[in-house]
Every structure is written in C-alpha cells, then in structure tokens.
Amino acid sequence: MTDFTAREMMAVAAARHIKDGDIVFCGTGISLLAAMAAKHISAPRSVIFFETGAIDAHLEELPLSVADSRIMYQVSVNGSLADAFATMQNRRTGRQVVGIIGAAQIDPYGNLNSTAIGDYFAPRVRLAGSGGACDVASLVNRTIIFMQHEKRKFVPRLDYLTTPGWIDGPGGRERLGLSRGGPYAVITNMAVMRFDDASRRMYLEGYFEKTTPGEVLQNMGFAVDVSRARPVPPPSPRELSVLRERCDPQRLILG
Secondary structure (H helix, E strand, C coil), X not given: CCCCCHHHHHHHHHHCCCCCCCEEECCCCHHHHHHHHXXXXXXXXXXXXXXXXEECCCCCCCCCCCCCHHHHCCCCXXXXXXXXXXXXXXXXXXXXEEEEEECCEECCCCCEECCEEEECCEEEEECCCCCCHHHHHHHCCXXXXXCCCCCCCECXXXXXXXECCCCCCXXXXXXXXXXXXXXXXXXXXXXXXXXCCCCCCEEEEEECXXXXXXXXXXXXXXXXXXXXXXXXXXXXXXXXXXXXXXHCCCCCCCC
C-alpha cells in the first residue's frame, strides 16, 4: 500500500466529489489543491474560478493565494469580484456550481462559524469572519466543507452563525429564502460526512484508513449515525502521482 498523508487523503476525497463539467469556486490552500487535482484526474471540463475575478483558470502552477498572479494565466475571463459573484450565481447553463470552504466550528446541520469563539461582544477568539463564505453557501448548488476533526470544532450549537447550512433541518433554508444549495459533504483528516436527505442531519459516510467510526465519534461534540459508514478507498497511485508531481511538486500545501 502506498503511503500517503492525511492532507493528501483530504485533497483526493474532495477531488472525487467534483464532477466533470462542474463550476468550482475555491479559495487558498487545500481547497485549491483539491480543485486542481480534480481537473487533472477526473474532471477536465470543470471550470475553476476565484473571488479575485479569475474565471476558468488554467493553473499551470499552484498559486500561493487567490491574489497570486499565476491564477490569471490563460484564464477565459480576467475580471472582478462582481464577475466572480455573477459566475457563482450561474443558473442558465445547467452546470452545477460547487463551493469549497472551511470554518472554525460546524454543527449537526452543517451551519458554520468563522466569526468568533465565545460571546460575540466579548469573544475568547475573534476570527477572520465570513469573507465570501456566507455568499458561497447561500448561492452555489453544492458546498464542500473542509474541517480538522476535533471535538471543539464539531459542536452541538455554534457560538456564532456565519454561514448557513441546513439551518435546523428540513425546510430551514427555504424559510430564509435560500432556494437552492446546501452543504453536500464535510471532509476532515479522519472521515467524510454527508447529510441525510430526510432529516438534513450529518451522518458518517466514510472513514479513512487507520481510523474507525468509534474514533471519529470520540472526536466530535455530538453524535452522528455511523450505520452507513464504509472505509474510504485510499488514493490510487495515479491520484497520488497527479497530486504530488503535477499539482504540488514543491509541496507548498502538501508540506
């Protein structure tokens, strides 16, 4: 069995959720690596775009940030924030728009906090805030969420609601006027979570090699259904080769 890191497994697991033809919004770091890997492995017709206005980026080299000039190389559109948000709201092509985001806290319904830990007016930690995460999760068809798998991050109730998930269950988004989208998958360094179609509550879909459902639950602040959980196939030699040699040969993100 080829050795691989948790970060490599996360990137590959996310890449597998990106379908050919998807329009993918991503930020810096592992979300960018996952989108780039998908484009080179199984989704060559996917369109990657960034909040800084680069739409359909070629990504010959891995950018260090969404402001890195390398994201502009051979783009179809070198636009603005307004162009990026217009692309995010795409409704006419029939193609799915996918957003990849992260947060400090997540609750059982996929709602996210990236604003403050503790009381908002006297927080223990003041975080960076929404950025475009609230807009992404409100507008795209599917949201993929990256999280570190820790009990302090998987909480029964958020300290602050920054980004909407399924709110409080069935009909929650619709009551707020969110007519489409919702969290699709949560990918951690231990597992892949999904959301039940009926209850909209998180459940364990798959767990990574050298991890068990019990260990996944031990590192969460709330219980989830594990009855459907299956081992996640490890990265194939081709997936690892593309990730390491084509996407991040300098190991800027993989480390």
